[in-house]
Amino acid sequence: MHSRLINWFKFSSPATFYPLAGRLVPWFTWGAVLLLGVGLYLSFFVAPTDYKQGEGYRIIFIHVPAAWMSMFLYLVMAGWAAIGLVFNTRLSAMMTSSLAPTGAMFAFLALWTGAFWGKPMWGTWWVWDARLTSELILLFLYIGFIALKSSIDDPRRGDRAGAILILVGVINIPIIYYSVQWWNTLHQGSTIKMSGETSMDEVMLITMLIMTFGCWSYAFATALSRVRCIILERERGTTWVQELIEKEEGRGA
Amino acid sequence: MLEVHQLQCVRGDRSLFSNLSFTLSQGELIHLHGHNGSGKTTLLRALCGLLEPTAGSILWNGESIRLLREEFAAEVIYIGHKGGIKGGLTAIENLQIAAQLDGSPITTAAGWRALEEIGLYGFEDLPTKVLSQGQKRRVALARLLVTRAPLWVLDEPFVALDKDAVAQLQGVIQNHIADNGMVLLTTHQEVNLTRGEVRQLALGGENHRD
């Protein structure tokens, strides 16, 4: 009712967002292919060998962007969750559920590549470093959200319960991060300080940024394609989806 | 006065009812009809604020019940399929705690009186889990005798009651209507609710859509 007053809300209707997402997906897909292609080339062939860490350090070009994206996507989800709870928009819950698998994937990727980095650098696959531990907890939060969503059959309840869980999680994240950091400094003996980022080469920095934008594009391409599926599934009873199907069938015949 | 405008409720994929509008004024009873799955329970739960309708508005004396929230909760009593009776508590404890939380505490004497009136004489201080189905139902319905809420929302109140209890409950409802109360109920039983204003409202039929 009130949504007509604010033009911005136009895109929060799944019927208008569906074609918009459809137009955006190819852009993000090609953006991701291009940026990740260039980024990977730079990280393997152009970026100089690190004088301390040798060739193995190159994994940070995927590790760091993945870690950033996993945190960024959780914040994006929290934003959508808050919008969904306050304005009761259908699209926001669809966005949170379409972002979650990608976020979880990046969190997992960050941990996986972290382990691969840790083995040659620290001599062990896993170190209870504050950042690694926080990343692990972030992965748990993603998995919890996905598990909750998948065990609730009623979509309305699932949407709102998921939103509450994300918001509770987002309030907790700083506390968790802070406590893990404290815990980590208390047990200083077993950890090794990370180094390298302060004295970063310019080429390395540019490569890292390109990789980050590549991951960002990838995240949005997958999230938007996924949200299109979710929209169709959720809105299959509505007339606009019926019309869309008829149009598609007409084109196919 | 309870006003319902253009109400729609969706359960899963199915729209149970839409564009439902009616009003319920003082001294009126609405008898809600509909086949199984037509959304009677959903409508009753929406009307007492347990469930948020997909579209439309519910107004109590001109104000949305979503805004009134606790104020509205004080004006309505809901008795659903599940009676909300704790098996571990005795009948009198159940009644007193419910009244206390409803904001109209009763004395133990008043509680005993209400239970006796509803036909639970001698069962007042037994844990309700040892009572029969119909007796448990009576414990739940005893709240109607002690409440001050003007709006009663009753989902199948006559189920599991014997003949005497049905007649007695009818009397209670009729008195409430005569006192300018409001009642919304569903029932499959033939009941005689002649005194006061009785209106029939049918769910399903033209509103029904799969």
Added chain:
Amino acid sequence: MIKTLWTVVQRDLTLALRNRSDLISNLFFFIIVVSLFPLGIGPELETLRLIAPGVVWVAALLASMLALERIFASDFDDGSLEQLLLTPQPLPLLVVGKILAHWLVTGVPLVMISPILGIQYDLSSDVLWILVVTLLLGTPALSLIGAIGAALTLGLRGGGVLNALLVMPLTIPVLIFGAGAVEASASGLGGEGHLYMMAAILVVSLVFAPLAAAAALRISVE
């Protein structure tokens, strides 16, 4: 308001005390988990003293999660939860009452028994004292945070495990500071800083958790 709170607490305490088997099994779960560790690790007192804070705390966390599954479940099943939602009382207040009662019957026994379990691990009396204080501050926070998860997973299949999955990551700070305080005092560093942090966490969860749990209950009952 106090009267309402008291009514809810009294109601839940009465129910819990009339059905004591739940409480006792919860307490024994805690005792057994703590007693299993020496069997798995070996009886060297040196090692046991080192792991005692962590073991007791993790066991307390697991026992709380296990018990929390039932905090709203029986009210949900018999319909009294929807009646609570329909009372003219603020729902977060009723939730606080339920959590308080739940903590009194599941949390407090854990706290009381913990010194005896600490003795099994050869902890000194100073450390035992700190252990009790941390559990006293920490277990209500666990109940508060866990109530959110219990409300979200109400009536779902596999609710208990799911609740643990959702809530445990959120309880990590409580675990860290709780076990940390005991450890710090065992190594002679003094755990006051940790205790202040735990008190802060308790206050924050006391403010926010009932609101979140109340919102979650409304969603789950619908």
